[in-house]
Amino acid sequence: MPQPRAPVIRSPAAMRARVLVVACASVALAMVAHVAWWRWRRPAADIAAIFQVFLIVPTLAAAALALGAAMRLVPLSPQEVLLSFALHAALSCAYVQTYPAVQAQSPTLAILLAVGAAPEGLDDAGIVQALDATALVGERASDLVRNGLLVCEGTRIRPSWAGRIIAVAFGAYRRWLGLSRLGG
Numbered sequence: 001m002p003q004p005r006a007p008v009i010r011s012p013a014a015m016r017a018r019v020l021v022v023a024c025a026s027v028a029l030a031m032v033a034h035v036a037w038w039r040w041r042r043p044a045a046d047i048a049a050i051f052q053v054f055l056i057v058p059t060l061a062a063a064a065l066a067l068g069a070a071m072r073l074v075p076l077s078p079q080e081v082l083l084s085f086a087l088h089a090a091l092s093c094a095y096v097q098t099y100p101a102v103q104a105q106s107p108t109l110a111i112l113l114a115v116g117a118a119p120e121g122l123d124d125a126g127i128v129q130a131l132d133a134t135a136l137v138g139e140r141a142s143d144l145v146r147n148g149l150l151v152c153e154g155t156r157i158r159p160s161w162a163g164r165i166i167a168v169a170f171g172a173y174r175r176w177l178g179l180s181r182l183g184g
Contacts (some may be wrong), residue, residue, distance in 0.1 A: 018080050023087035026061070030054045030092065047147040050099055054092035058085070104140050107131060 034053045043049040062085035068074040069081045076084075114130030115122050122130065141157065144150040149163035159167055174180070 015077075015080060015083075018076065019083045019087060022076065022080065022084035023091065026058055026084065026088045027054075027091045027095075030058060030088075031095075033057075045147050046103070046143075047100065047149070050096050054096055055089065058088055058092070062088070100143070104143060107136055110136070 030053050034050065037043070037049065037053065038046075062081060065074060065076065066078050066081040066085075069076045069078045110131055111127055114127060118126065141150065144163065145152060145157070148160055149166060150157050151160045151163075
């Protein structure tokens, strides 16, 4: 059986550097897993899959790494593992929060592309014509149903329990920022 390593005392700067490297490496690894999975076969419930890749699996890995650190089997302290995971979680939450906006058809991006493709620009009518509102809204609603945030009941759509929680959370966040309930 291998002998446990003696505790190593590190400077605060060395500890910060190790935490930063471990956190950035773990986020990069999650990003590689995310891109590989989506290129192989995009999951139907992509929001749940994003949570798995960026938060659930890394939480389990951090727990195993913390155990290894406590037993001095890995060259990190338990504090470094905890701080690395906290930074990983913060960076991952920022990515998870922006993913739905990036992966969906964005009206803002559609306007920029349409105006950019018109050599002399577009007037208001041209911008409205370039936008297919039905496709924009329909695609997004389908994504929300596929991810379990909306539920179809006959001809009506309502939020699921998870959708309701997210709506309440983001509504509170918008109010805290001083924004209106809907819109910018």
